[in-house]
Amino acid sequence: MRSLKIENLSKSFGGLTAVNHVTFQVEQGEIMGLIGPNGSGKTTLFNLISGFLAPDKGNIYLGEKSLVGLRPHQICKRGIGRTFQIAKPFSHLSVMRNVRTAVFNWERTISGANRESEGLLEFVGLWSKRNESASSLTFMERKRLELARSLGTHPKFLLLDEVMAGLTPVEQQKMIELVKKIREGGITLIVIEHTMQIIMTLSDRIVVLCFGEIIAEGPPQAVAQDPNVIKSYLGEKYRFA
Amino acid sequence: MDTNILVQAIISGLLMGGIYALVAVSLNLIFGVMKIINFAHGAFMMLGMYVTYWVSVFLDIHPYLSLLLSMSVLFVVGFLIQYGLINRIIEAPEYNQLLLTLGVALFLENLALFLWTPNYRMIKVTTFAGAVHVGKVMFSTPRMIAFGAALTMTLLLYLFLTKTDSGKAIRAISQDREGAHVIGINLKMIYSLAFGIGSACVAAAGTMITPFFYITPTVGLVFVITAFVIVVLGGLGSFWGAFFGALIVGVAESLGEVLLSGSLKQVPIYSIFILTLLFRPKGLFGKRHV
Amino acid sequence: MFKKSIANSLFLWFGLILIAILLPFFLPPYFIHVLVMILFYAYLGTSWNILGGYAGQFSFGHAAFFGIGAYASTLAFVNWGISPWLGMIFGGLLGMLLGLLIGSLCFHYGLRGPYFALATLAFSELLRLISLNLDLTGKAMGILIPLKGNAPFSFQHESKIFYYFVILLMFIGVLWITRCIDKGKFGDYFTAIREDEDSAEAIGVDTFAYKLLAILISGFLTALGGTFYAQYFLYIDPAITFGVGNSIEIFLRPIVGGMGTVYGPLIGASVLGPLGEVTRGLLGGYQGVHLMIYGAILVSVIIFLPNGIYGWLRSLKKKHRD
Numbered sequence: 001m002r003s004l005k006i007e008n009l010s011k012s013f014g015g016l017t018a019v020n021h022v023t024f025q026v027e028q029g030e031i032m033g034l035i036g037p038n039g040s041g042k043t044t045l046f047n048l049i050s051g052f053l054a055p056d057k058g059n060i061y062l063g064e065k066s067l068v069g070l071r072p073h074q075i076c077k078r079g080i081g082r083t084f085q086i087a088k089p090f091s092h093l094s095v096m097r098n099v100r101t102a103v104f105n106w107e108r109t110i111s112g113a114n115r116e117s118e119g120l121l122e123f124v125g126l127w128s129k130r131n132e133s134a135s136s137l138t139f140m141e142r143k144r145l146e147l148a149r150s151l152g153t154h155p156k157f158l159l160l161d162e163v164m165a166g167l168t169p170v171e172q173q174k175m176i177e178l179v180k181k182i183r184e185g186g187i188t189l190i191v192i193e194h195t196m197q198i199i200m201t202l203s204d205r206i207v208v209l210c211f212g213e214i215i216a217e218g219p220p221q222a223v224a225q226d227p228n229v230i231k232s233y234l235g236e237k238y239r240f241a
Numbered sequence: 242m243d244t245n246i247l248v249q250a251i252i253s254g255l256l257m258g259g260i261y262a263l264v265a266v267s268l269n270l271i272f273g274v275m276k277i278i279n280f281a282h283g284a285f286m287m288l289g290m291y292v293t294y295w296v297s298v299f300l301d302i303h304p305y306l307s308l309l310l311s312m313s314v315l316f317v318v319g320f321l322i323q324y325g326l327i328n329r330i331i332e333a334p335e336y337n338q339l340l341l342t343l344g345v346a347l348f349l350e351n352l353a354l355f356l357w358t359p360n361y362r363m364i365k366v367t368t369f370a371g372a373v374h375v376g377k378v379m380f381s382t383p384r385m386i387a388f389g390a391a392l393t394m395t396l397l398l399y400l401f402l403t404k405t406d407s408g409k410a411i412r413a414i415s416q417d418r419e420g421a422h423v424i425g426i427n428l429k430m431i432y433s434l435a436f437g438i439g440s441a442c443v444a445a446a447g448t449m450i451t452p453f454f455y456i457t458p459t460v461g462l463v464f465v466i467t468a469f470v471i472v473v474l475g476g477l478g479s480f481w482g483a484f485f486g487a488l489i490v491g492v493a494e495s496l497g498e499v500l501l502s503g504s505l506k507q508v509p510i511y512s513i514f515i516l517t518l519l520f521r522p523k524g525l526f527g528k529r530h531v
Numbered sequence: 532m533f534k535k536s537i538a539n540s541l542f543l544w545f546g547l548i549l550i551a552i553l554l555p556f557f558l559p560p561y562f563i564h565v566l567v568m569i570l571f572y573a574y575l576g577t578s579w580n581i582l583g584g585y586a587g588q589f590s591f592g593h594a595a596f597f598g599i600g601a602y603a604s605t606l607a608f609v610n611w612g613i614s615p616w617l618g619m620i621f622g623g624l625l626g627m628l629l630g631l632l633i634g635s636l637c638f639h640y641g642l643r644g645p646y647f648a649l650a651t652l653a654f655s656e657l658l659r660l661i662s663l664n665l666d667l668t669g670k671a672m673g674i675l676i677p678l679k680g681n682a683p684f685s686f687q688h689e690s691k692i693f694y695y696f697v698i699l700l701m702f703i704g705v706l707w708i709t710r711c712i713d714k715g716k717f718g719d720y721f722t723a724i725r726e727d728e729d730s731a732e733a734i735g736v737d738t739f740a741y742k743l744l745a746i747l748i749s750g751f752l753t754a755l756g757g758t759f760y761a762q763y764f765l766y767i768d769p770a771i772t773f774g775v776g777n778s779i780e781i782f783l784r785p786i787v788g789g790m791g792t793v794y795g796p797l798i799g800a801s802v803l804g805p806l807g808e809v810t811r812g813l814l815g816g817y818q819g820v821h822l823m824i825y826g827a828i829l830v831s832v833i834i835f836l837p838n839g840i841y842g843w844l845r846s847l848k849k850k851h852r853d
Contacts, residue, residue: 051732073732076732076734077735082733083733092726097719097722102734104720149730152734333833339645341834344833347825504660508657512657515650515654518650518653
């Protein structure tokens with residue numbers, strides 16, 4: 001069982017420190033929630049892990065191997081996938097070919113790739129739209145496509161960046177089901193979210209970031225009652241039963 | 242190598258650099274405001290030169306006297322092109338706007354070729370001609386006047402951008418398009434104004450160099466490419482970057498002419514261009530994120 | 532019904548090919564020349580399209596590849612008697628090397644969009660200046676290719692029909708390559724890179740490698756076109772081969788016809804070719820007079836048909852269906 005280890009990670013932009021000596025570990029099979037106020041460094045952390053940014057200090061280990069210095073596509077091939085806050089499908093490709101692009105990492109033949117893509121689309125509930133242009137999808141459908149695409153790369157760890165943002169409560173419920181299905185498939189998840197309710201129900205463990213530093217870490221109940229967290233993020237009046 | 246020749250080259254380079262500065266700064270204005278890489282900039286300069294040529298031939302007057310006319314004509318041309326053509330595709334991806342200005346440049350240059358033939362034309366001036374000699378170094382009078390005029394215009398443009406309401410509106414838009422829109426600035430009008438002003442400035446540069454530069458329909462191409470090099474070197478969006486970049490390029494070109502043979506003088510320029518794009522795309526003074 | 536549509540399209544293709552083969556024998560030389568030029572620019576445009584339209588890296592300097600191919604085969608033939616057919620392959624390989632140089636520099640440093648376009652322009656201009664000043668390339672005088680009469684093995688013939696078939700085959704070749712790209716894995720990858728490089732990287736696409744692949748293929752094919760030009764017109768010089776005007780003529784067809792589509796460049800060439808001839812006929816005068824019309828068309832297409840003629844036709848078809 002390989003774990004994802006973030007060790008003493010730091011990143012600054014000009015004078016602004018976005019991520020400050022962050023250390024944590026994600027074990028295979030769990031759902032880890034990552035929360036914090038806007039600008040606390042969550043997406044920067046994702047960018048660092050997935051290789052879109054290079055850290056100033058610290059290291060990232062998948063098992064024994066360091067990921068620092070690798071390009072994003074290499075990190076993806078090692079088994080770490082990610083989604084983006086704003087889901088952007090490849091609009092000139094059909095829904096199926098969008099997924100197929102990812103699947104080609106593992107499939108050699110076109111027919112094999114087509115088959116696997118269709119399977120993934122069925123998994124996320126987009127099979128009926130497989131031949132439509134990706135630009136014709138609704139907002140929720142784009143998020144499903146984004147998930148199917150990331151799943152096509154056979155990730156062991158999946159970084160979900162605010163996958164619930166902008167969805168109606170009904171859609172959010174469906175998305176939660178989908179995320180749980182993904183975990184059941186054996187994929188470890190790190191989830192950034194803003195809606196406390198969702199994070200509490202989904203996560204096995206939560207890490208709280210504030211101004212680029214971890215201010216709390218642990219099971220949802222413990223984190224929700226942590227005085228530091230309440231002060232910096234949830235607010236004094238927040239009550240969670 | 243004779244120091245006099247080197248000094249002469251540097252002086253000539255600086256004088257020409259002043260002209261390049263006006264061309265580059267006006268190109269930069271258009272880019273800064275509308276994010277448009279204006280390929281037609283050179284064609285406008287060429288048109289300014291032809292306006293001056295025909296006026297000075299038909300009315301038998303000194304080219305400098307046609308300055309206001311060439312600037313006005315090109316202001317209108319630039320304004321109309323932005324208003325009527327480019328404004329229609331302002332939401333389109335960058336490429337489209339670039340290609341549109343390229344289309345305009347193609348059209349104008351070849352229209353000029355068709356109307357006026359590729360023959361090189363020259364305006365012979367008798368007043369404000371000649372040169373001033375300081376020791377062994379020669380300062381060509383028309384070049385000095387052109388340099389002075391270009392600097393003056395550049396300064397006026399700077400004052401316009403920093404001191405007047407319209408100028409400030411233009412700068413507001415280049416810094417934050419949405420914000421400017423929200424506080425009620427009429428984007429399309431300002432774009433057209435900026436484009437018109439940029440075109441008028443480059444036409445002025447054209448007029449001022451007619452006493453010592455051959456006039457031909459394709460003269461604009463070299464200037465527009467040089468202007469791009471300068472703007473990238475100085476940093477897209479930076480006024481003073483374009484200004485100082487122009488002086489640097491002017492001197493580099495002049496030294497290239499002296500140290501290498503004839504047409505190879507442009508090799509240093511293109512090399513600087515490629516190196517800048519690769520290693521420091523923000524340019525020397527650039528603020529914009531590439 | 533499925534079988535009927537396959538039968539129909541096979542019939543269509545067969546018919547088209549038959550027409551294409553028989554046509555030149557019924558036309559006077561001038562019209563064959565027009566056809567040759569249409570196919571020639573369709574070929575170049577399709578080659579450009581692989582990098583510019585599919586992979587989304589707009590090149591303003593394809594004249595660099597064109598010129599390298601033209602000079603390589605010409606110099607090999609004039610100086611060492613090597614057949615231009617071999618010289619063409621050699622030129623293609625040089626084009627590929629040039630693509631490797633330009634691509635690895637530009638893509639490694641992350642040049643995108645207009646910056647990449649301007650960089651390619653700078654490279655082609657540098658090559659133009661070099662060829663303008665080298666004795667080897669004949670400087671401004673260029674190089675004249677000696678007349679060999681009817682010498683198909685030396686890539687020359689007195690009849691234009693020879694050249695017609697050569698360029699027809701070349702064009703069908705790149706068309707087939709493009710079709711394979713369009714439908715297969717490369718099409719997925721190139722389109723992904725074109726639309727959103729970051730998302731492409733995040734799903735495991737090595738964007739650097741595939742952009743490089745695109746420029747290698749495009750450079751190779753364009754260089755072959757340079758050799759064809761040299762052998763057809765029997766004269767090359769720095770301006771004709773490496774000039775900006777050439778780069779513009781190359782990408783104009785895909786833009787007008789439709790970038791990133793299989794038949795876009797052909798459509799563009801079929802429109803611009805005859806139009807250019809008619810313009811030159813009506814207005815006479817200078818070699819570049821048709822460029823005036825091309826400029827106007829470019830402006831019109833950008834404003835009214837941003838997806839090119841092919842894109843416009845497709846949207847009409849969609850509206851018709853609804």
